[in-house]
Amino acid sequence: MMLSTAKSIIHCYWRSLLRSSSSSSSLSVRLLSSSAASSQHHEQALSYNRDTGIISDAQSMQPLYQTIIGIEIHAQLAIPTKLFSSAPTKHHHDDGSNKMATASSTIASRSNTNVHPFDLAYPGTLPTLSHAAIKSSILSAASLNCQHIHRYSKFERKHYFYADLPHGYQITQQRWPLASEGVVLFLPYSNLQNQQSDDASKKKKKKRRRGRDDGDNAQEDENSTSKDDSASSKQQQHPIEPVQLRIERIQLEQDTGKTTTHTTTTNSNNNKTTTTTTTAAHINYNRAGCALIEIVSYPDLRTAHEAAGVVEMIRKVLKHVGSCDGKMEEGSLRCDLNVSIAPVSSNDDTTSSFFDNNNDDEQSNDKYNLPPGNGHRVEVKNLNSLRQIIAATEYEAIRQSSLAIQHNHTGRETRTFDPLGGKTICIRAKGDAIDYRFMPEPDLPPLILDETTLGSKSLEAFLERYMPESAEDATARLLEEYGLGESVAVLIASDPPAIVLFEDAVSVAKAELEQEVNDDDSVDVSALVANFLCNDLYALIKKSAIEEAGDDEDKRATLLNSISVDQSTVASQRLGLLIAMIANGTLTTSMAKKILTIMYKDDLSSSPRDIATRNGWEVISDMDVLVQLCTDVVHDPKNTKQLEQYKQGGKNTWKIEKFFVGKVMAQSNGNAHPEKMKEALASVLEKVVSDQTSSTS
Numbered sequence: 001m002m003l004s005t006a007k008s009i010i011h012c013y014w015r016s017l018l019r020s021s022s023s024s025s026s027l028s029v030r031l032l033s034s035s036a037a038s039s040q041h042h043e044q045a046l047s048y049n050r051d052t053g054i055i056s057d058a059q060s061m062q063p064l065y066q067t068i069i070g071i072e073i074h075a076q077l078a079i080p081t082k083l084f085s086s087a088p089t090k091h092h093h094d095d096g097s098n099k100m101a102t103a104s105s106t107i108a109s110r111s112n113t114n115v116h117p118f119d120l121a122y123p124g125t126l127p128t129l130s131h132a133a134i135k136s137s138i139l140s141a142a143s144l145n146c147q148h149i150h151r152y153s154k155f156e157r158k159h160y161f162y163a164d165l166p167h168g169y170q171i172t173q174q175r176w177p178l179a180s181e182g183v184v185l186f187l188p189y190s191n192l193q194n195q196q197s198d199d200a201s202k203k204k205k206k207k208r209r210r211g212r213d214d215g216d217n218a219q220e221d222e223n224s225t226s227k228d229d230s231a232s233s234k235q236q237q238h239p240i241e242p243v244q245l246r247i248e249r250i251q252l253e254q255d256t257g258k259t260t261t262h263t264t265t266t267n268s269n270n271n272k273t274t275t276t277t278t279t280a281a282h283i284n285y286n287r288a289g290c291a292l293i294e295i296v297s298y299p300d301l302r303t304a305h306e307a308a309g310v311v312e313m314i315r316k317v318l319k320h321v322g323s324c325d326g327k328m329e330e331g332s333l334r335c336d337l338n339v340s341i342a343p344v345s346s347n348d349d350t351t352s353s354f355f356d357n358n359n360d361d362e363q364s365n366d367k368y369n370l371p372p373g374n375g376h377r378v379e380v381k382n383l384n385s386l387r388q389i390i391a392a393t394e395y396e397a398i399r400q401s402s403l404a405i406q407h408n409h410t411g412r413e414t415r416t417f418d419p420l421g422g423k424t425i426c427i428r429a430k431g432d433a434i435d436y437r438f439m440p441e442p443d444l445p446p447l448i449l450d451e452t453t454l455g456s457k458s459l460e461a462f463l464e465r466y467m468p469e470s471a472e473d474a475t476a477r478l479l480e481e482y483g484l485g486e487s488v489a490v491l492i493a494s495d496p497p498a499i500v501l502f503e504d505a506v507s508v509a510k511a512e513l514e515q516e517v518n519d520d521d522s523v524d525v526s527a528l529v530a531n532f533l534c535n536d537l538y539a540l541i542k543k544s545a546i547e548e549a550g551d552d553e554d555k556r557a558t559l560l561n562s563i564s565v566d567q568s569t570v571a572s573q574r575l576g577l578l579i580a581m582i583a584n585g586t587l588t589t590s591m592a593k594k595i596l597t598i599m600y601k602d603d604l605s606s607s608p609r610d611i612a613t614r615n616g617w618e619v620i621s622d623m624d625v626l627v628q629l630c631t632d633v634v635h636d637p638k639n640t641k642q643l644e645q646y647k648q649g650g651k652n653t654w655k656i657e658k659f660f661v662g663k664v665m666a667q668s669n670g671n672a673h674p675e676k677m678k679e680a681l682a683s684v685l686e687k688v689v690s691d692q693t694s695s696t697s
Contacts, residue, residue, distance in 0.1 A: 046401055048394055053303035054344060055401040063344040065404065067397040068374055069307050070299035070338040071245075073314055074292050075324040076255060076331070077136045083254055083291035084127030084171065085116035091325070111284040119289040121166035126443050133252060133291040134453060135466060136323040140293055141179035141250045142463050143321045144314070149179045149459060151449045155252075155441035164257035164283050171441055172253035172294070178447070182247030184317075187240050189308035189386060245310050246298040252447075257288040258331070287331070293323075299338060299368050299377070304393035308386040311335050319564070320496055321468055326562050328384045329555045335383045339396040341404065342374040375400065376412045380424055383417055387557060392417040395424055474499055482506070482526040491534050497566040498533065501575070505529045508576025513583055523583040532579065533565070536593055540600045541567050570599050578608040585673060591617040621673040626680035629672065633663045634684050646685065647692050657685070 045058030053067035077083075080092040118125040141149050154176035157169040263279045295314065301307050315333055318324040325332050378400065380392045395417075400410050415424040449459060456462040469477070474493035478484050484492070492498045509525045541563055549556035578595060581587040587595070587608075595611050603611060612618055620626060634643060639660070646656045660681055665672055 046398060046405075048398060050303060050305060050394075053306075053397065055341070055397055065341040065397075065401045066344050066371060067302055067304075067393070068299050068340045068342055068370060068377075069301035069303075069393060070368075070377070071295075071297045071301065071307060071310065072336040072338070073295040073297075073311060074255075074334045074336070075140070075295065075314075075318055075326075076333065077133055077140075077291040077293060077323055078325050078332075079130060079132035079136055079291055081130055081132070082116065082119060082289040083130050083133050083252070085118040085289055086128075087114050087116035087119055087289065089114065089290055111282070111286060114286045115288070119166065119285060121168075127171065127441075129444065129447070130291060131453070134447070134449075136291070137178055137250070137252050137293050138449070138454075138459075138462065139321045139467060140295075140318055140323045141182065142467060143317050143323075144182040144184060144247055144250065144295070146179040146182035146247065146250060148181050149449070150177070151459075152176075153178045153252075153447045155444045155447070157437075157439050157441055159437040159439075162256070162259075163281070164259045164285075164288065166257070166285070166288060170254050170256070171444070173251035174438060176446075177249040177251040178293075179250040180248065182250065184245045184247065184310055184313055185242045186245065186306075186310045186313035187242055188303065188305040189312055189390070190240070190305065243301075243306050243309070245300050245306075248296045248298050251294050251296075253292050253294055255287050255290040255292045257283050257285040259283050299340075299370060304390040304397075307335075307337065307393055308389045311389060312386060315562070316494075319562070320471065320494075322496065328386075328562075331384060333384075335389055337380040337383065337389065337393060337396070338377040339380060339393055339400070340375045340377040341397060341400045341410075342371040343404075375404070376410050378410070378412070378424075379414045381414060381416055381427075385555075385557065387553070388417055388419055391419075391422055392424055395422065399424070468496055469499075478502075482530070483524075484526065484530050488530045488534050491538075492530065495564050495566075497564055501565050501568070501572045502529055502533055504572035505533070505576040505579060508573055509579040509583065512577060512580035516584055525579060525583055528579045528582060529575065532575065532592070532596065536596055537565065537568055537570060537575070537600070538563065540597065541565070568600070569604050570596065574599055574608060581608055581612070585619055585621055587612060587617065588619055588670070588674065590670065591619070616669065616671070618671060619673045620668055620671050621676055623676060623680060626672060626677050627684060629668060630660070630664055630677070630681040630684040633667055634660060634681075634688065636663075639663065643688070647689065657681070660685070 046064075047056045047058040047061070048054075049056065053069075054063045055065045055067070056063045078091045079089065081088055116125075118127060138149060153173055155171050155173055156175060158172050158174060159169040161168050260282050261279060262282055263277060265277050297310075301310065311333075315324075315326040315328070318333075319326040327333070378396055380396060383389050383392055396415075403410050411429055413426050414428040415426050417424050447453070451457055454462040456465055471490075471493045474496075475486075475489045478489040478493060478499075479486065482489075492502050506526050506529050509529060513523075513525070542560065544567070545560055545563060546556060575596075578587075578592055578599075582589060582592050591612065592608075594615075595608050595617065598611055599606075599608065606614075620629070633639065642656050642659055646653055661678060664677055664681060665674075668677075
């Protein structure tokens with residue numbers, strides 16, 4: 001009874017904590033505890049430090065327990081077919097050669113269409129290992145700095161029975177993995193940058209709504225800016241140190257099907273109303289048999305934000321090498337947590353004895369560098385967002401600490417996270433542990449990385465051939481070859497599809513300009529492409545992600561963290577042609593921005609020139625036409641007052657010139673070439689003053 005009451009109170013306080021800012025350095029939870037000498041309840045508050053993962057007594061601030069975290073990441077390989085069959089995946093690009101892919105391309109969104117007899121465990125079907133999966137998994141292991149990419153690895157069967165696992169076993173590499181002993185350097189996850197970005201966006205919108213700032217508003221903006229600067233300077237004074245996570249192994253294995261629960265309610269009225277609720281589980285085998293790599297880490301992490309940070313870093317690394325699309329919201333990358341706690345002080349004989357007596361985990365403290373007295377690890381499965389990783393870790397640390405204080409046994413459990421309730425739920429305790437009955441896979445030979453398998457004479461030659469350019473090398477090359485600014489080069493280099501689109505668009509634009517007689521060599525085409533790519537195109541992709549996510553904050557955070565040019569609907573060919581039209585003076589920058597928006601959202605096939613012609617967007621650069629246009633505006637009877645003021649001269653003539661510039665641009669529907677139009681207007685106004693001087697003399 002006491003334990004259930006404590007859990008209830010923890011849960012109530014936890015729901016309020018989920019609404020707090022994740023940038024806060026600590027959180028506090030009050031829980032009920034009881035002393036051995038008294039049956040009366042008393043309150044005790046715990047404080048969780050988000051910077052260190054230490055749980056302390058909130059009143060005395062005495063450190064009690066340290067959070068210990070290991071992760072298992074399941075990354076779905078972005079390859080065209082499944083691991084052991086020819087069934088297409090969502091990454092398949094049909095060329096007509098695969099009949100199954102051709103048939104399923106029009107119904108890919110329907111359940112149970114992308115399946116092969118082997119995926120459904122039809123008797124007599126045998127597995128055939130995908131070479132694309134081997135290539136992607138090797139690149140993944142190399143990108144995660146694995147010291148050992150084993151020349152010899154073996155597949156085995158892991159037996160367990162779920163409806164979404166047709167064979168009754170999973171083919172994996174638990175004991176003979178493809179690679180081992182990797183390392184990842186990363187920064188703990190922080191929302192500070194995203195919050196500052198959102199604040200800046202809100203301030204821009206507010207400024208646009210109110211128009212020109214008055215004194216008070218200007219002072220308000222100044223205060224806001226100084227607050228932001230203060231926060232930035234504070235962050236610079238205390239730079240975040242990178243954290244290292246060791247990777248124990250990377251293994252190649254099958255994914256399972258996807259089970260979805262549906263609940264229906266029916267009402268019947270036979271003299272009285274009867275309500276019937278039916279719950280059914282629907283299984284989609286499209287995912288069954290897709291290739292996964294499981295990345296298993298050592299328990300080196302100590303905070304929830306470290307766990308989220310390393311998942312984000314690994315997601316980016318796998319995206320960079322092209323082995324996984326990293327879309328957590330679609331289940332392409334999922335995370336399991338192993339969470340435990342250890343007493344901070346070994347002087348407490350009672351606490352240490354309690355942990356030592358209850359730690360029969362198979363992990364060795366020496367092998368995994370665990371602190372003395374580390375408790376049982378609790379596995380939290382299938383987390384598919386960074387928010388969930390943070391919330392589940394912190395909840396588990398508090399839950400296990402509350403039990404330890406009451407000297408209640410924290411058993412080895414498998415739990416799942418309820419995002420609506422903000423808590424973890426036990427789905428299997430130690431007594432229900434499954435005997436997986438591992439056995440070598442009899443239908444697959446060992447995986448040997450020889451010349452036949454790799455298509456190269458050695459692993460080094462394979463990596464040299466297929467490993468994509470690193471972000472650091474790409475940044476240096478973009479700086480040297482294209483003369484880009486460092487911040488722009490870093491942004492483009494962090495997204496491999498952006499590098500390809502940028503270089504292809506530059507080539508298209510230059511080729512288009514070379515065909516023209518009056519090619520202006522002074523225009524920096526590379527800078528124009530980079531500017532439109534990094535500012536305008538990325539902004540359109542981000543806006544689409546926000547619209548797609550709607551009110552789902554988890555999905556929004558995941559989508560915004562996975563922004564890539566790969567999601568763009570504007571190909572390099574059309575972007576290059578658009579840039580060429582700016583460079584040759586056919587379009588102004590503002591026109592080009594409008595056309596880019598149309599190409600991205602409304603017209604996915606027309607060329608920029610066709611869109612410009614349809615909308616009447618073409619720069620007027622002929623001086624005779626511009627002079628006539630300026631003459632008509634200057635001598636328009638509606639502008640007589642401004643013209644007379646200009647003739648009188650004085651210090652405010654620049655304001656009247658600016659007035660006429662606006663009128664000419666409006667008269668030309670924004671199509672007048674800005675610089676040439678100002679030159680034409682200056683000549684018209686000069687003639688007006690000259691004529692007045694001649695008439696007075």
